[in-house]
Amino acid sequence: MNPETMNKTLISISKWGKATGILFIIMGAITALSGAFFFLIGAVPGVLQIISGIFLMRSAREAGQMAEHNSGQSEDLMLENYAKFVKMQGIYLIVSIAVSILAIIAFFIFLMLGIADGLFSDTYSTY
Structure with a gap:
């Protein structure tokens, strides 16, 4: 790569990296705050985004x-x-995929429990 093209690329990385890093930090803070309301572990993805944003800004x-x-x-x-x-x-991404899979499994478990509960209850009783 010639020096002129490399310099333009580095300037582009610098500008977009700073802006994207700031956006990562903002989105991470929002995610961490919203996740903390549900469970403390829900804040982990947001914290990871904040750390990623810091590394991107340093880069x-x-x-x-x-x-x-x-x-x-x-x-x-x-x-x-x-x-x-x-x-x-x-x-x-690994944490997000794991949480998504756990949420899907929990959904199906609750769905099956709801269906099973419906099988054993007498909802059509005429008293």
Whole structure:
């Protein structure tokens, strides 16, 4: 990649990374607050989003510094923070999938309990 294209890409990563990081933090806070009302564990996905947003913002900051100074240390830090961001997103997805599967299982269990309850109750009794 030629230096001019790389510089434009780094500037784009810097701008969009900061904005997206802020949005991750805001959405994470909303998710954590809404999840905390149901169960304490419901706040975990929001906390993971907040942490991901922080790592993304750090990566964006390093991309901006790399565009200005083109130092090897900035590149290492940018990639390190981006790797942490990707890892946190993976953990967030795993937690979200697990919670979704548990919710589906709970739904079917409650549905079956409701059906079973209906089999043993005398709802059409004429007293």
